[in-house]
Amino acid sequence: MTLRRTAFAIPGDLNTVTGGYIYERLLLETLRTLGHDVQHIQLGASFPNPSQADMDHAVRALTDLTPDRPLILDGLVYGSIATHGLAQVRAPIVAMIHHPLALETGLDQMQRDHLFRTERDNLGLAQHVLVPSPHTADILASEYDVPRNRITIAPPGTVRPDATRQPIDPPMILSVGIQHARKGHDVLLRALAELDHLRWTATVVGSAYDPDHSTHLKTLVRHLGLTDHVTFTGQIPQNTLDQLYRQATVFALATRYEGYGIVFNDALAWGLPIVSCRTGAVGQTVPDDAGILVPPDDPARFATALETVLSDTVRRTSMTNAALRHGQDLPSWTDTARIASGVLNTLHV
Known part of the structure; x- marks a missing residue:
C-alpha cells in the first residue's frame, strides 16, 4: 500500500520538553519510519497567543500546501489561528487536539470564551481529529460539536525502560x-x-x-x-x-x-x-x-x-x-503512528 505523504505543522521548537511536543515529535518521527513522506512545518512560537507576524506566517505556510498533501495541525495553533485564514487551506486538515485550549488553567473568562469559539469554529473545518484520550474525544463531541465518526483516539506510545528500579533511601x-x-x-x-x-x-x-x-x-x-x-x-x-x-x-x-x-x-x-x-x-x-x-x-x-x-x-x-x-500493556509509538497512518490514508483528497 502506498502511504500518503503529509505535512505536520507545529509551533516553535519541536524538541520542547512538554507532553504535547514529545507526542508530536515522536509521532512525526515514527510516521516517517513507517514510510510516510512527512514535511515538518515550523510555525511561530507565540501560539496559542500568536503575534500578528506569526499569525500571518502560519496562514501563508498552510495555504501554500497542495491539496494532495494532508495537513496534521498542532492543537496550540488549531485552537487559536484565525478561522478565516484556516478556511483558505486547500489541503485536507487533521486537527491534533491534546486538550481544548479553553480548558487551560489561569485564563480569564474573556480569553476562555474567545478560545472556545475559535476552536469550535476551526474544528468545523477539520476532515478528521486525532486525540490522545477518550476524555478529550468526549469533550469535543459533546461541547465542540465534532461528530464522533470524525474523531480517532491515538493514545501516546511508551518507551519501555531498559533497567529495573532501585529505590534510594530516604524515599x-x-x-x-x-x-x-x-x-x-x-x-x-x-x-x-x-x-x-x-x-x-x-x-x-x-x-x-x-x-x-x-x-x-x-x-x-x-x-x-x-x-x-x-x-x-x-x-x-x-x-x-x-x-x-x-x-x-x-x-x-x-x-x-x-x-x-x-x-x-x-x-x-x-x-x-x-x-x-x-x-x-x-x-x-x-x-x-x-x-x-x-x-x-x-x-x-x-x-x-x-x-x-x-x-x-x-x-x-x-x-x-x-x-x-x-x-x-501500554502501546508503543509504532502503535500510535499506525493509528494516525490509518487516518491519513482514508482522507478525501
Whole structure:
C-alpha cells in the first residue's frame, strides 16, 4: 500500500520538553519510519497567543500546501489561528487536539470564551481529529460539536525502560511536569509540608515554562521550609530523568487538568505507584490498582495519599506490581503512528 505523504505543522521548537511536543515529535518521527513522506512545518512560537507576524506566517505556510498533501495541525495553533485564514487551506486538515485550549488553567473568562469559539469554529473545518484520550474525544463531541465518526483516539506510545528500579533511601517522591499552574506543583509543595513527620525527599523535573509561576514556586519552597527536602531540576536530559525514575519510590503529580498525561505512562512503565488528581483524563490513564487519585486543589488529601504510599509497605508493593503489569500493556509509538497512518490514508483528497 502506498502511504500518503503529509505535512505536520507545529509551533516553535519541536524538541520542547512538554507532553504535547514529545507526542508530536515522536509521532512525526515514527510516521516517517513507517514510510510516510512527512514535511515538518515550523510555525511561530507565540501560539496559542500568536503575534500578528506569526499569525500571518502560519496562514501563508498552510495555504501554500497542495491539496494532495494532508495537513496534521498542532492543537496550540488549531485552537487559536484565525478561522478565516484556516478556511483558505486547500489541503485536507487533521486537527491534533491534546486538550481544548479553553480548558487551560489561569485564563480569564474573556480569553476562555474567545478560545472556545475559535476552536469550535476551526474544528468545523477539520476532515478528521486525532486525540490522545477518550476524555478529550468526549469533550469535543459533546461541547465542540465534532461528530464522533470524525474523531480517532491515538493514545501516546511508551518507551519501555531498559533497567529495573532501585529505590534510594530516604524515599524519593518524583514529579515530572513543566512549571505551570496547571501542573499543580504548588499543591504538591503544600502537601509535602504536611509530611514533616516522615523521611523523604522530592524531586520536581520540568522547565520554567511560566517564569512568574516558577518564581512563585521557589518562594513557596522557602516559605514552607522545604529547602532541604525539595529539588527543582529544571529541564534535564532523558538519561538523567531515567535515573530519577529508577531511584524513585512514588510518582506524584498534583495536576489541575490533563488531556492525557504521558508522564503517567512513563511512571507505569517503571513500575512506580502514582499519586495524582481525578481530573481530565487522569482517571482513564492511571489504573485504580496502581494509583491513588484525589480531588484537585486539595493539599490535605494529596498529603494523606502520599503518606499511604510511603508508610504502607503492603499497599505500596501491590501498587508497584500493578503498575508494572499495566506498563507492559501500554502501546508503543509504532502503535500510535499506525493509528494516525490509518487516518491519513482514508482522507478525501
